[in-house]
Amino acid sequence: MSELYRTPHYEPPPGKDTGATPMQVLVTGVTPPVPSATHGAMTTLVGLRLDGPRHWIRFDEIPAHPLSQTAPVRRYDIVSAIAEPDPADPRPESWRVHDATLRVRHEARRWPGRAAILHRHAEWSMCDLEDSAARRPDAQSLALIRVAELRYVRVNRTPVAAPAERWSAATWRRTEPDLFRPVVHDLLRRPPFTVAYRYHCHHPVCRSHVQELRDRDVVAFQQRRRRYCGLPLRRALVGEFWWPLRQPGREVAFLVGSRRDAPARFDILDTVILRR
Ligand SMILES: [Zn+2]
Missing domain, CATH: 2.40.50 (OB fold (Dihydrolipoamide Acetyltransferase, E2P))
Known part of the structure; x- marks a missing residue:
């Protein structure tokens, strides 16, 4: 076995029965926009939850539209939102953001x-x-x-x-x-x-x-x-x-x-x- 290889320290995120939860997430990935019949264009945000245990989080179906209520989110922004686990997606990191609760803090891009x-x-x-x-x-x-x-x-x-x-x-x-x-x-x-x-x-x-x-x-x-x-x-x-x-x-x-x-x-x- 390679000296560098270690067992991943991954801990499973909390179960899907968790209800609506306020959370703060350091965004580390933003996917290219894809068409949506209702919102025109949607992106997926991926990042690390900063409050509570550090888990990876995926917010699906975030409007990419700059004219919508949500400011465009970029990598290394910190976003806060109220979200709940996505019941339609078995992947444990997938959460759904409650409408209009997503807030963006851009200053985190300079956070060392x-x-x-x-x-x-x-x-x-x-x-x-x-x-x-x-x-x-x-x-x-x-x-x-x-x-x-x-x-x-x-x-x-x-x-x-x-x-x-x-x-x-x-x-x-x-x-x-x-x-x-x-x-x-x-x-x-x-x-x-x-x-x-x-x-x-x-x-x-x-x-x-x-x-x-x-x-x-x-x-x-x-x-x-x-x-x-x-x-x-x-x-x-x-x-x-x-x-x-x-x-x-x-x-x-x-x-x-x-x-x-x-x-x-x-x-x-x-x-x-x-x-x-
Ligand atoms: Zn490999």
């Missing part, structure tokens, strides 16, 4: 203590996480995984949207006022490329993992470079999302989360540099 908190929650084995998620739908579905070896990055063409997503976008366009359409249309514009990594975790016989980076920054980066296309955009993506992770001496971790429709498949929701 957050690096130490993330360090303490970094785990060693993606292999174990995938195995348990494949066995049980209510297994741990969020984790910060230390990367033992980064193998390569792939910049792929974005696939066509799934039929359910196209239906949601079309339904929203039919029912909502013209005022919001350009904003939501911009939010939902699919970028030309996606970014995926292949890496090894610290499991002694890691089978290697290929996971897509589903971070709103990947979409925003390409939206700011609309005049780029093809090879120049691919090169820019590699410059932004690969080379900083490859600097000598850096220790990298990936915040990973499983997909709701395929619990054994994980995406990378954020890249974290644990040691510079």
Whole structure:
């Protein structure tokens, strides 16, 4: 067994019978917006609960719409909300926010203590996480995984949207006022490329993992470079999302989360540099 490999210190979050709970969460991942028939565009926020025992938390279906009541949330904001466990989602970290209770504190982005908190929650084995998620739908579905070896990055063409997503976008366009359409249309514009990594975790016989980076920054980066296309955009993506992770001496971790429709498949929701 590798010297670095340890059993993850994961403690299961409280059960699904918990009622409405006020909580504070350090946001560490924000997914790209997806179409919603009722709100136009939704994101998922992922982070660490700061009050009470430190657990990973997922808030699904947060409006991404800047004109809605909720200010856009960015990574390393602290949000407070009243939430309850999502009864429709077996993943233990999934909570549903009560309407209009989400509040955002932006100043936490300069908070030095957050690096130490993330360090303490970094785990060693993606292999174990995938195995348990494949066995049980209510297994741990969020984790910060230390990367033992980064193998390569792939910049792929974005696939066509799934039929359910196209239906949601079309339904929203039919029912909502013209005022919001350009904003939501911009939010939902699919970028030309996606970014995926292949890496090894610290499991002694890691089978290697290929996971897509589903971070709103990947979409925003390409939206700011609309005049780029093809090879120049691919090169820019590699410059932004690969080379900083490859600097000598850096220790990298990936915040990973499983997909709701395929619990054994994980995406990378954020890249974290644990040691510079
Ligand atoms: Zn592994």
